[in-house]
Amino acid sequence: MQSAIKIGISSCLLGNRVRYDGGHQHDRLITETLGKYFQYVPVCPEEECGLGTPREAMHLAGDPDKPRLVTRKTGIDHTEKILSWARKKVSDLEKEKLQGFIFKSRSPSSGMERIKVIGDDGKVRNTGVGMFAREFMNHFPLLPVEEDGRLHDIGIRENFIQRIFAYNRWRSLLAENKSLGGLVAFHTKHKLLIMSHSETHYREMGRLVAHGKENQLSEVFTKYEKMLLEALRLKTTVKKNINVLTHMLGYFKKVLSSDEKKEMLDIIEQYRHQYIPLIVPVTLINHYVRKYDDKYLAGQYYLSPHPLELKLRNHA
Secondary structure (H helix, E strand, C coil), X not given: CCCCEEEEEEHHHHCCCCCCCCCCCCCHHXXXXXXXXXXXXXXXXXXXXXXXXXXXXXXXXXXXXXEEEEECCCCCECHHHHHHHHHHHHHHHHXXXXXXEEECCCCCCCCCCCEEEECCCCCEEEEECCHHHHHHHHHCCCCCEEECCHHHCHHHHXXXXXXXXXXXXXXXXXXXXXXXXXXXXXXXXHHHHHHCCCHXXXXXXXXHHHCHHHCCHHHHHHXXXXXXXXXXXXXXXXXHHHHHHHHHHHHHCCCCCHHHHHHHHHHHHHHHCCCCCCHHHHHHHHHHHHHCCCXXXXXXXXXXXXXXXXXXXXXX
8 A cells, every 4th residue: 555545534433522521432443453554534523513512412313214413401403503514524525535434333423323213202213324424325325334333343344444445446446547458457356355245246247347348438437336335345254255265276276286275175164164264264375376376366356355464354
């Protein structure tokens, strides 16, 4: 990476004291671990729309699909104020060229999902979406987004980071080599990564690229980007990864010794039963790639989709 990836984030997660009580929700995973690779653009809806800090706590009320934002004690309705600000803010954020966003969980303004909404009937439903989060996700429907709490789940974190780094490489292609040849090269290097998320998308994207000359280049790029981000949003699984690992093993069928082949199959089987993490078979495949100088597999981002230092494949 030549420069840090620009990511939007709920300001309180960086340690900024913008919470309703004047506090913060500093998350060291975000600032110290991911912060080595990301440049954060902080956003605090309540403070930026003029509600100030500290302020009265608020909650969502009414219809979960179209809730109101009201203060808990005094019942003051700030819905229009925050929505007016949010609609302008998402337009302003286009200039930042963000490649993702990390939201504050359980926030009535910034929570992605499962936000408490107190209905007019007094019932509490955990089906709401924060008002700013909803506007942001509607405005940037394909952009990788996640919540702070969910990022502490290793599987969710890896999926999010994979999407961020893949999208960063896509943005580089758009800036440096937006041509059919550039798209073919990009797809070639991402084939197995895409396959590990969705074989259906893998086949559809392959057909799109193969018939690229038959359509307008801008249309091909638009369709490809949509399919890429939709595919990577789908979670990898042990079964999907084993499919890719055995697919790669096929590239060595003429060069591996019987002992090497048995070792690889044994490692894959251990991974299948979750006795070992994914990094073990991936490391062995990488060893064979170097030993037998397989140029195609050497260029596959599946084998190195994100910085090794993040240790995202080290957990069984």
